[in-house]
Amino acid sequence: MEIVIQKSAEEAARIGARIVARQIQRKPNTVLGLATGSTPLGLYRELIRLHREEGLDFSKVRTFNLDEYIGLSFDHPMSYHHFMWENLFRHLNIAKKNVHIPDGLAKDVPAFCERYEKDMKKAGGIDIQVLGIGSDGHIGFNEPTSSFSSRTRIKTLDGQTRKDNARFFKSITEVPHHCITMGIGTILESRTCLLFAFGKGKAEAIRESVEGPMAAMCPASVLQWHRDTRVLLDEAAASKLKKRAYYRSVYAGKPAWQQY
Numbered sequence: 001m002e003i004v005i006q007k008s009a010e011e012a013a014r015i016g017a018r019i020v021a022r023q024i025q026r027k028p029n030t031v032l033g034l035a036t037g038s039t040p041l042g043l044y045r046e047l048i049r050l051h052r053e054e055g056l057d058f059s060k061v062r063t064f065n066l067d068e069y070i071g072l073s074f075d076h077p078m079s080y081h082h083f084m085w086e087n088l089f090r091h092l093n094i095a096k097k098n099v100h101i102p103d104g105l106a107k108d109v110p111a112f113c114e115r116y117e118k119d120m121k122k123a124g125g126i127d128i129q130v131l132g133i134g135s136d137g138h139i140g141f142n143e144p145t146s147s148f149s150s151r152t153r154i155k156t157l158d159g160q161t162r163k164d165n166a167r168f169f170k171s172i173t174e175v176p177h178h179c180i181t182m183g184i185g186t187i188l189e190s191r192t193c194l195l196f197a198f199g200k201g202k203a204e205a206i207r208e209s210v211e212g213p214m215a216a217m218c219p220a221s222v223l224q225w226h227r228d229t230r231v232l233l234d235e236a237a238a239s240k241l242k243k244r245a246y247y248r249s250v251y252a253g254k255p256a257w258q259q260y
C-alpha cells in the first residue's frame with residue numbers, strides 16, 4: 001500500500017486524476033472501475049477539466065461502476081446511473097456503449113451479476129479501480145463481514161450506511177435496503193486501486209484499514225493484500241494513522257520517475 005497524505009481533498013483528487021490521465025494516455029482503451037458518493041467528486045471535476053482544457057480523450061475508455069441501489073430506475077435522481085451521468089459522463093467524450101453500471105431494476109439479479117462479471121473479464125479486467133470508503137470500512141457496498149472472495153451480487157445495506165446516505169434522499173425511509181455491488185474478490189482483481197478518503201469522519205475507518213489487522217469486519221483492510229493500492233487522503237482522514245511521518249517521508253522521497 002502506498003499512503004499519500006495531502007493538505008486538502010482537492011490536492012489528493014488532482015494526484016488521483018494525474019494517475020488516471022497517465023493510464024489513459026498509455027492505454028487509450030483503459031478500463032476504469034468507478035465509484036459514487038461525495039468522495040470521488042473532486043476527482044471527477046479534475047478529469048472533466050483535463051478533458052476540456054488538455055484534451056484528455058475518453059472516446060475509447062470503458063467503465064464499470066461498483067454498485068447501484070436495487071429498485072431505482074436509471075433516471076431516478078438518487079440512482080448511481082443518474083449520479084454518474086450528471087457528475088462525469090455527460091461532460092466527457094465517452095461512448096454510452098462503453099459505460100457499465102449495475103442495473104437496479106434487473107429482473108434476474110444473479111443472472112445480471114454473472115453477466116456483469118463476464119463483461120468485465122471480456123473487457124480485459126479493470127486497470128484502475130476508484131474507491132471511496134464507508135465509515136464502517138465498506139468498499140463498494142461490501143459491508144462488514146463480506147467475504148474477501150465475493151463477486152458481484154446482491155447485498156443488504158447496513159443501517160449505518162443507510163443513515164450515512166440518507167443525506168442524498170428526502171428521508172431515510174426512501175434509502176433502498178438492497179443493492180448490487182461488485183464483490184471484494186472482484187475489486188481485488190483490478191490492477192490498481194485508488195482509495196480516496198477525506199474528512200474526520202473517515203479517520204477511524206482509514207486507521208483500521210491501513211494499520212489494523214486484515215479482517216472481514218473492515219472490508220477495506222483487504223487492500224493490504226492487493227498488489228497495487230494507493231490510498232489518497234487529506235490531513236483529517238489521515239489523522240489517526242500511527243505511521244503518518246513515515247508515509248510522508250516515502251512520498252517526499254519518491255524518485256522522479258515514480259512521482260505523480
Ligand code: PGA
Nearest residue numbers: 037038039040132133134
Ligand atoms: P462518501 O461514501 O464518498 O459519500 O463518503 C463513500 C462510501 O460509502 O463508499
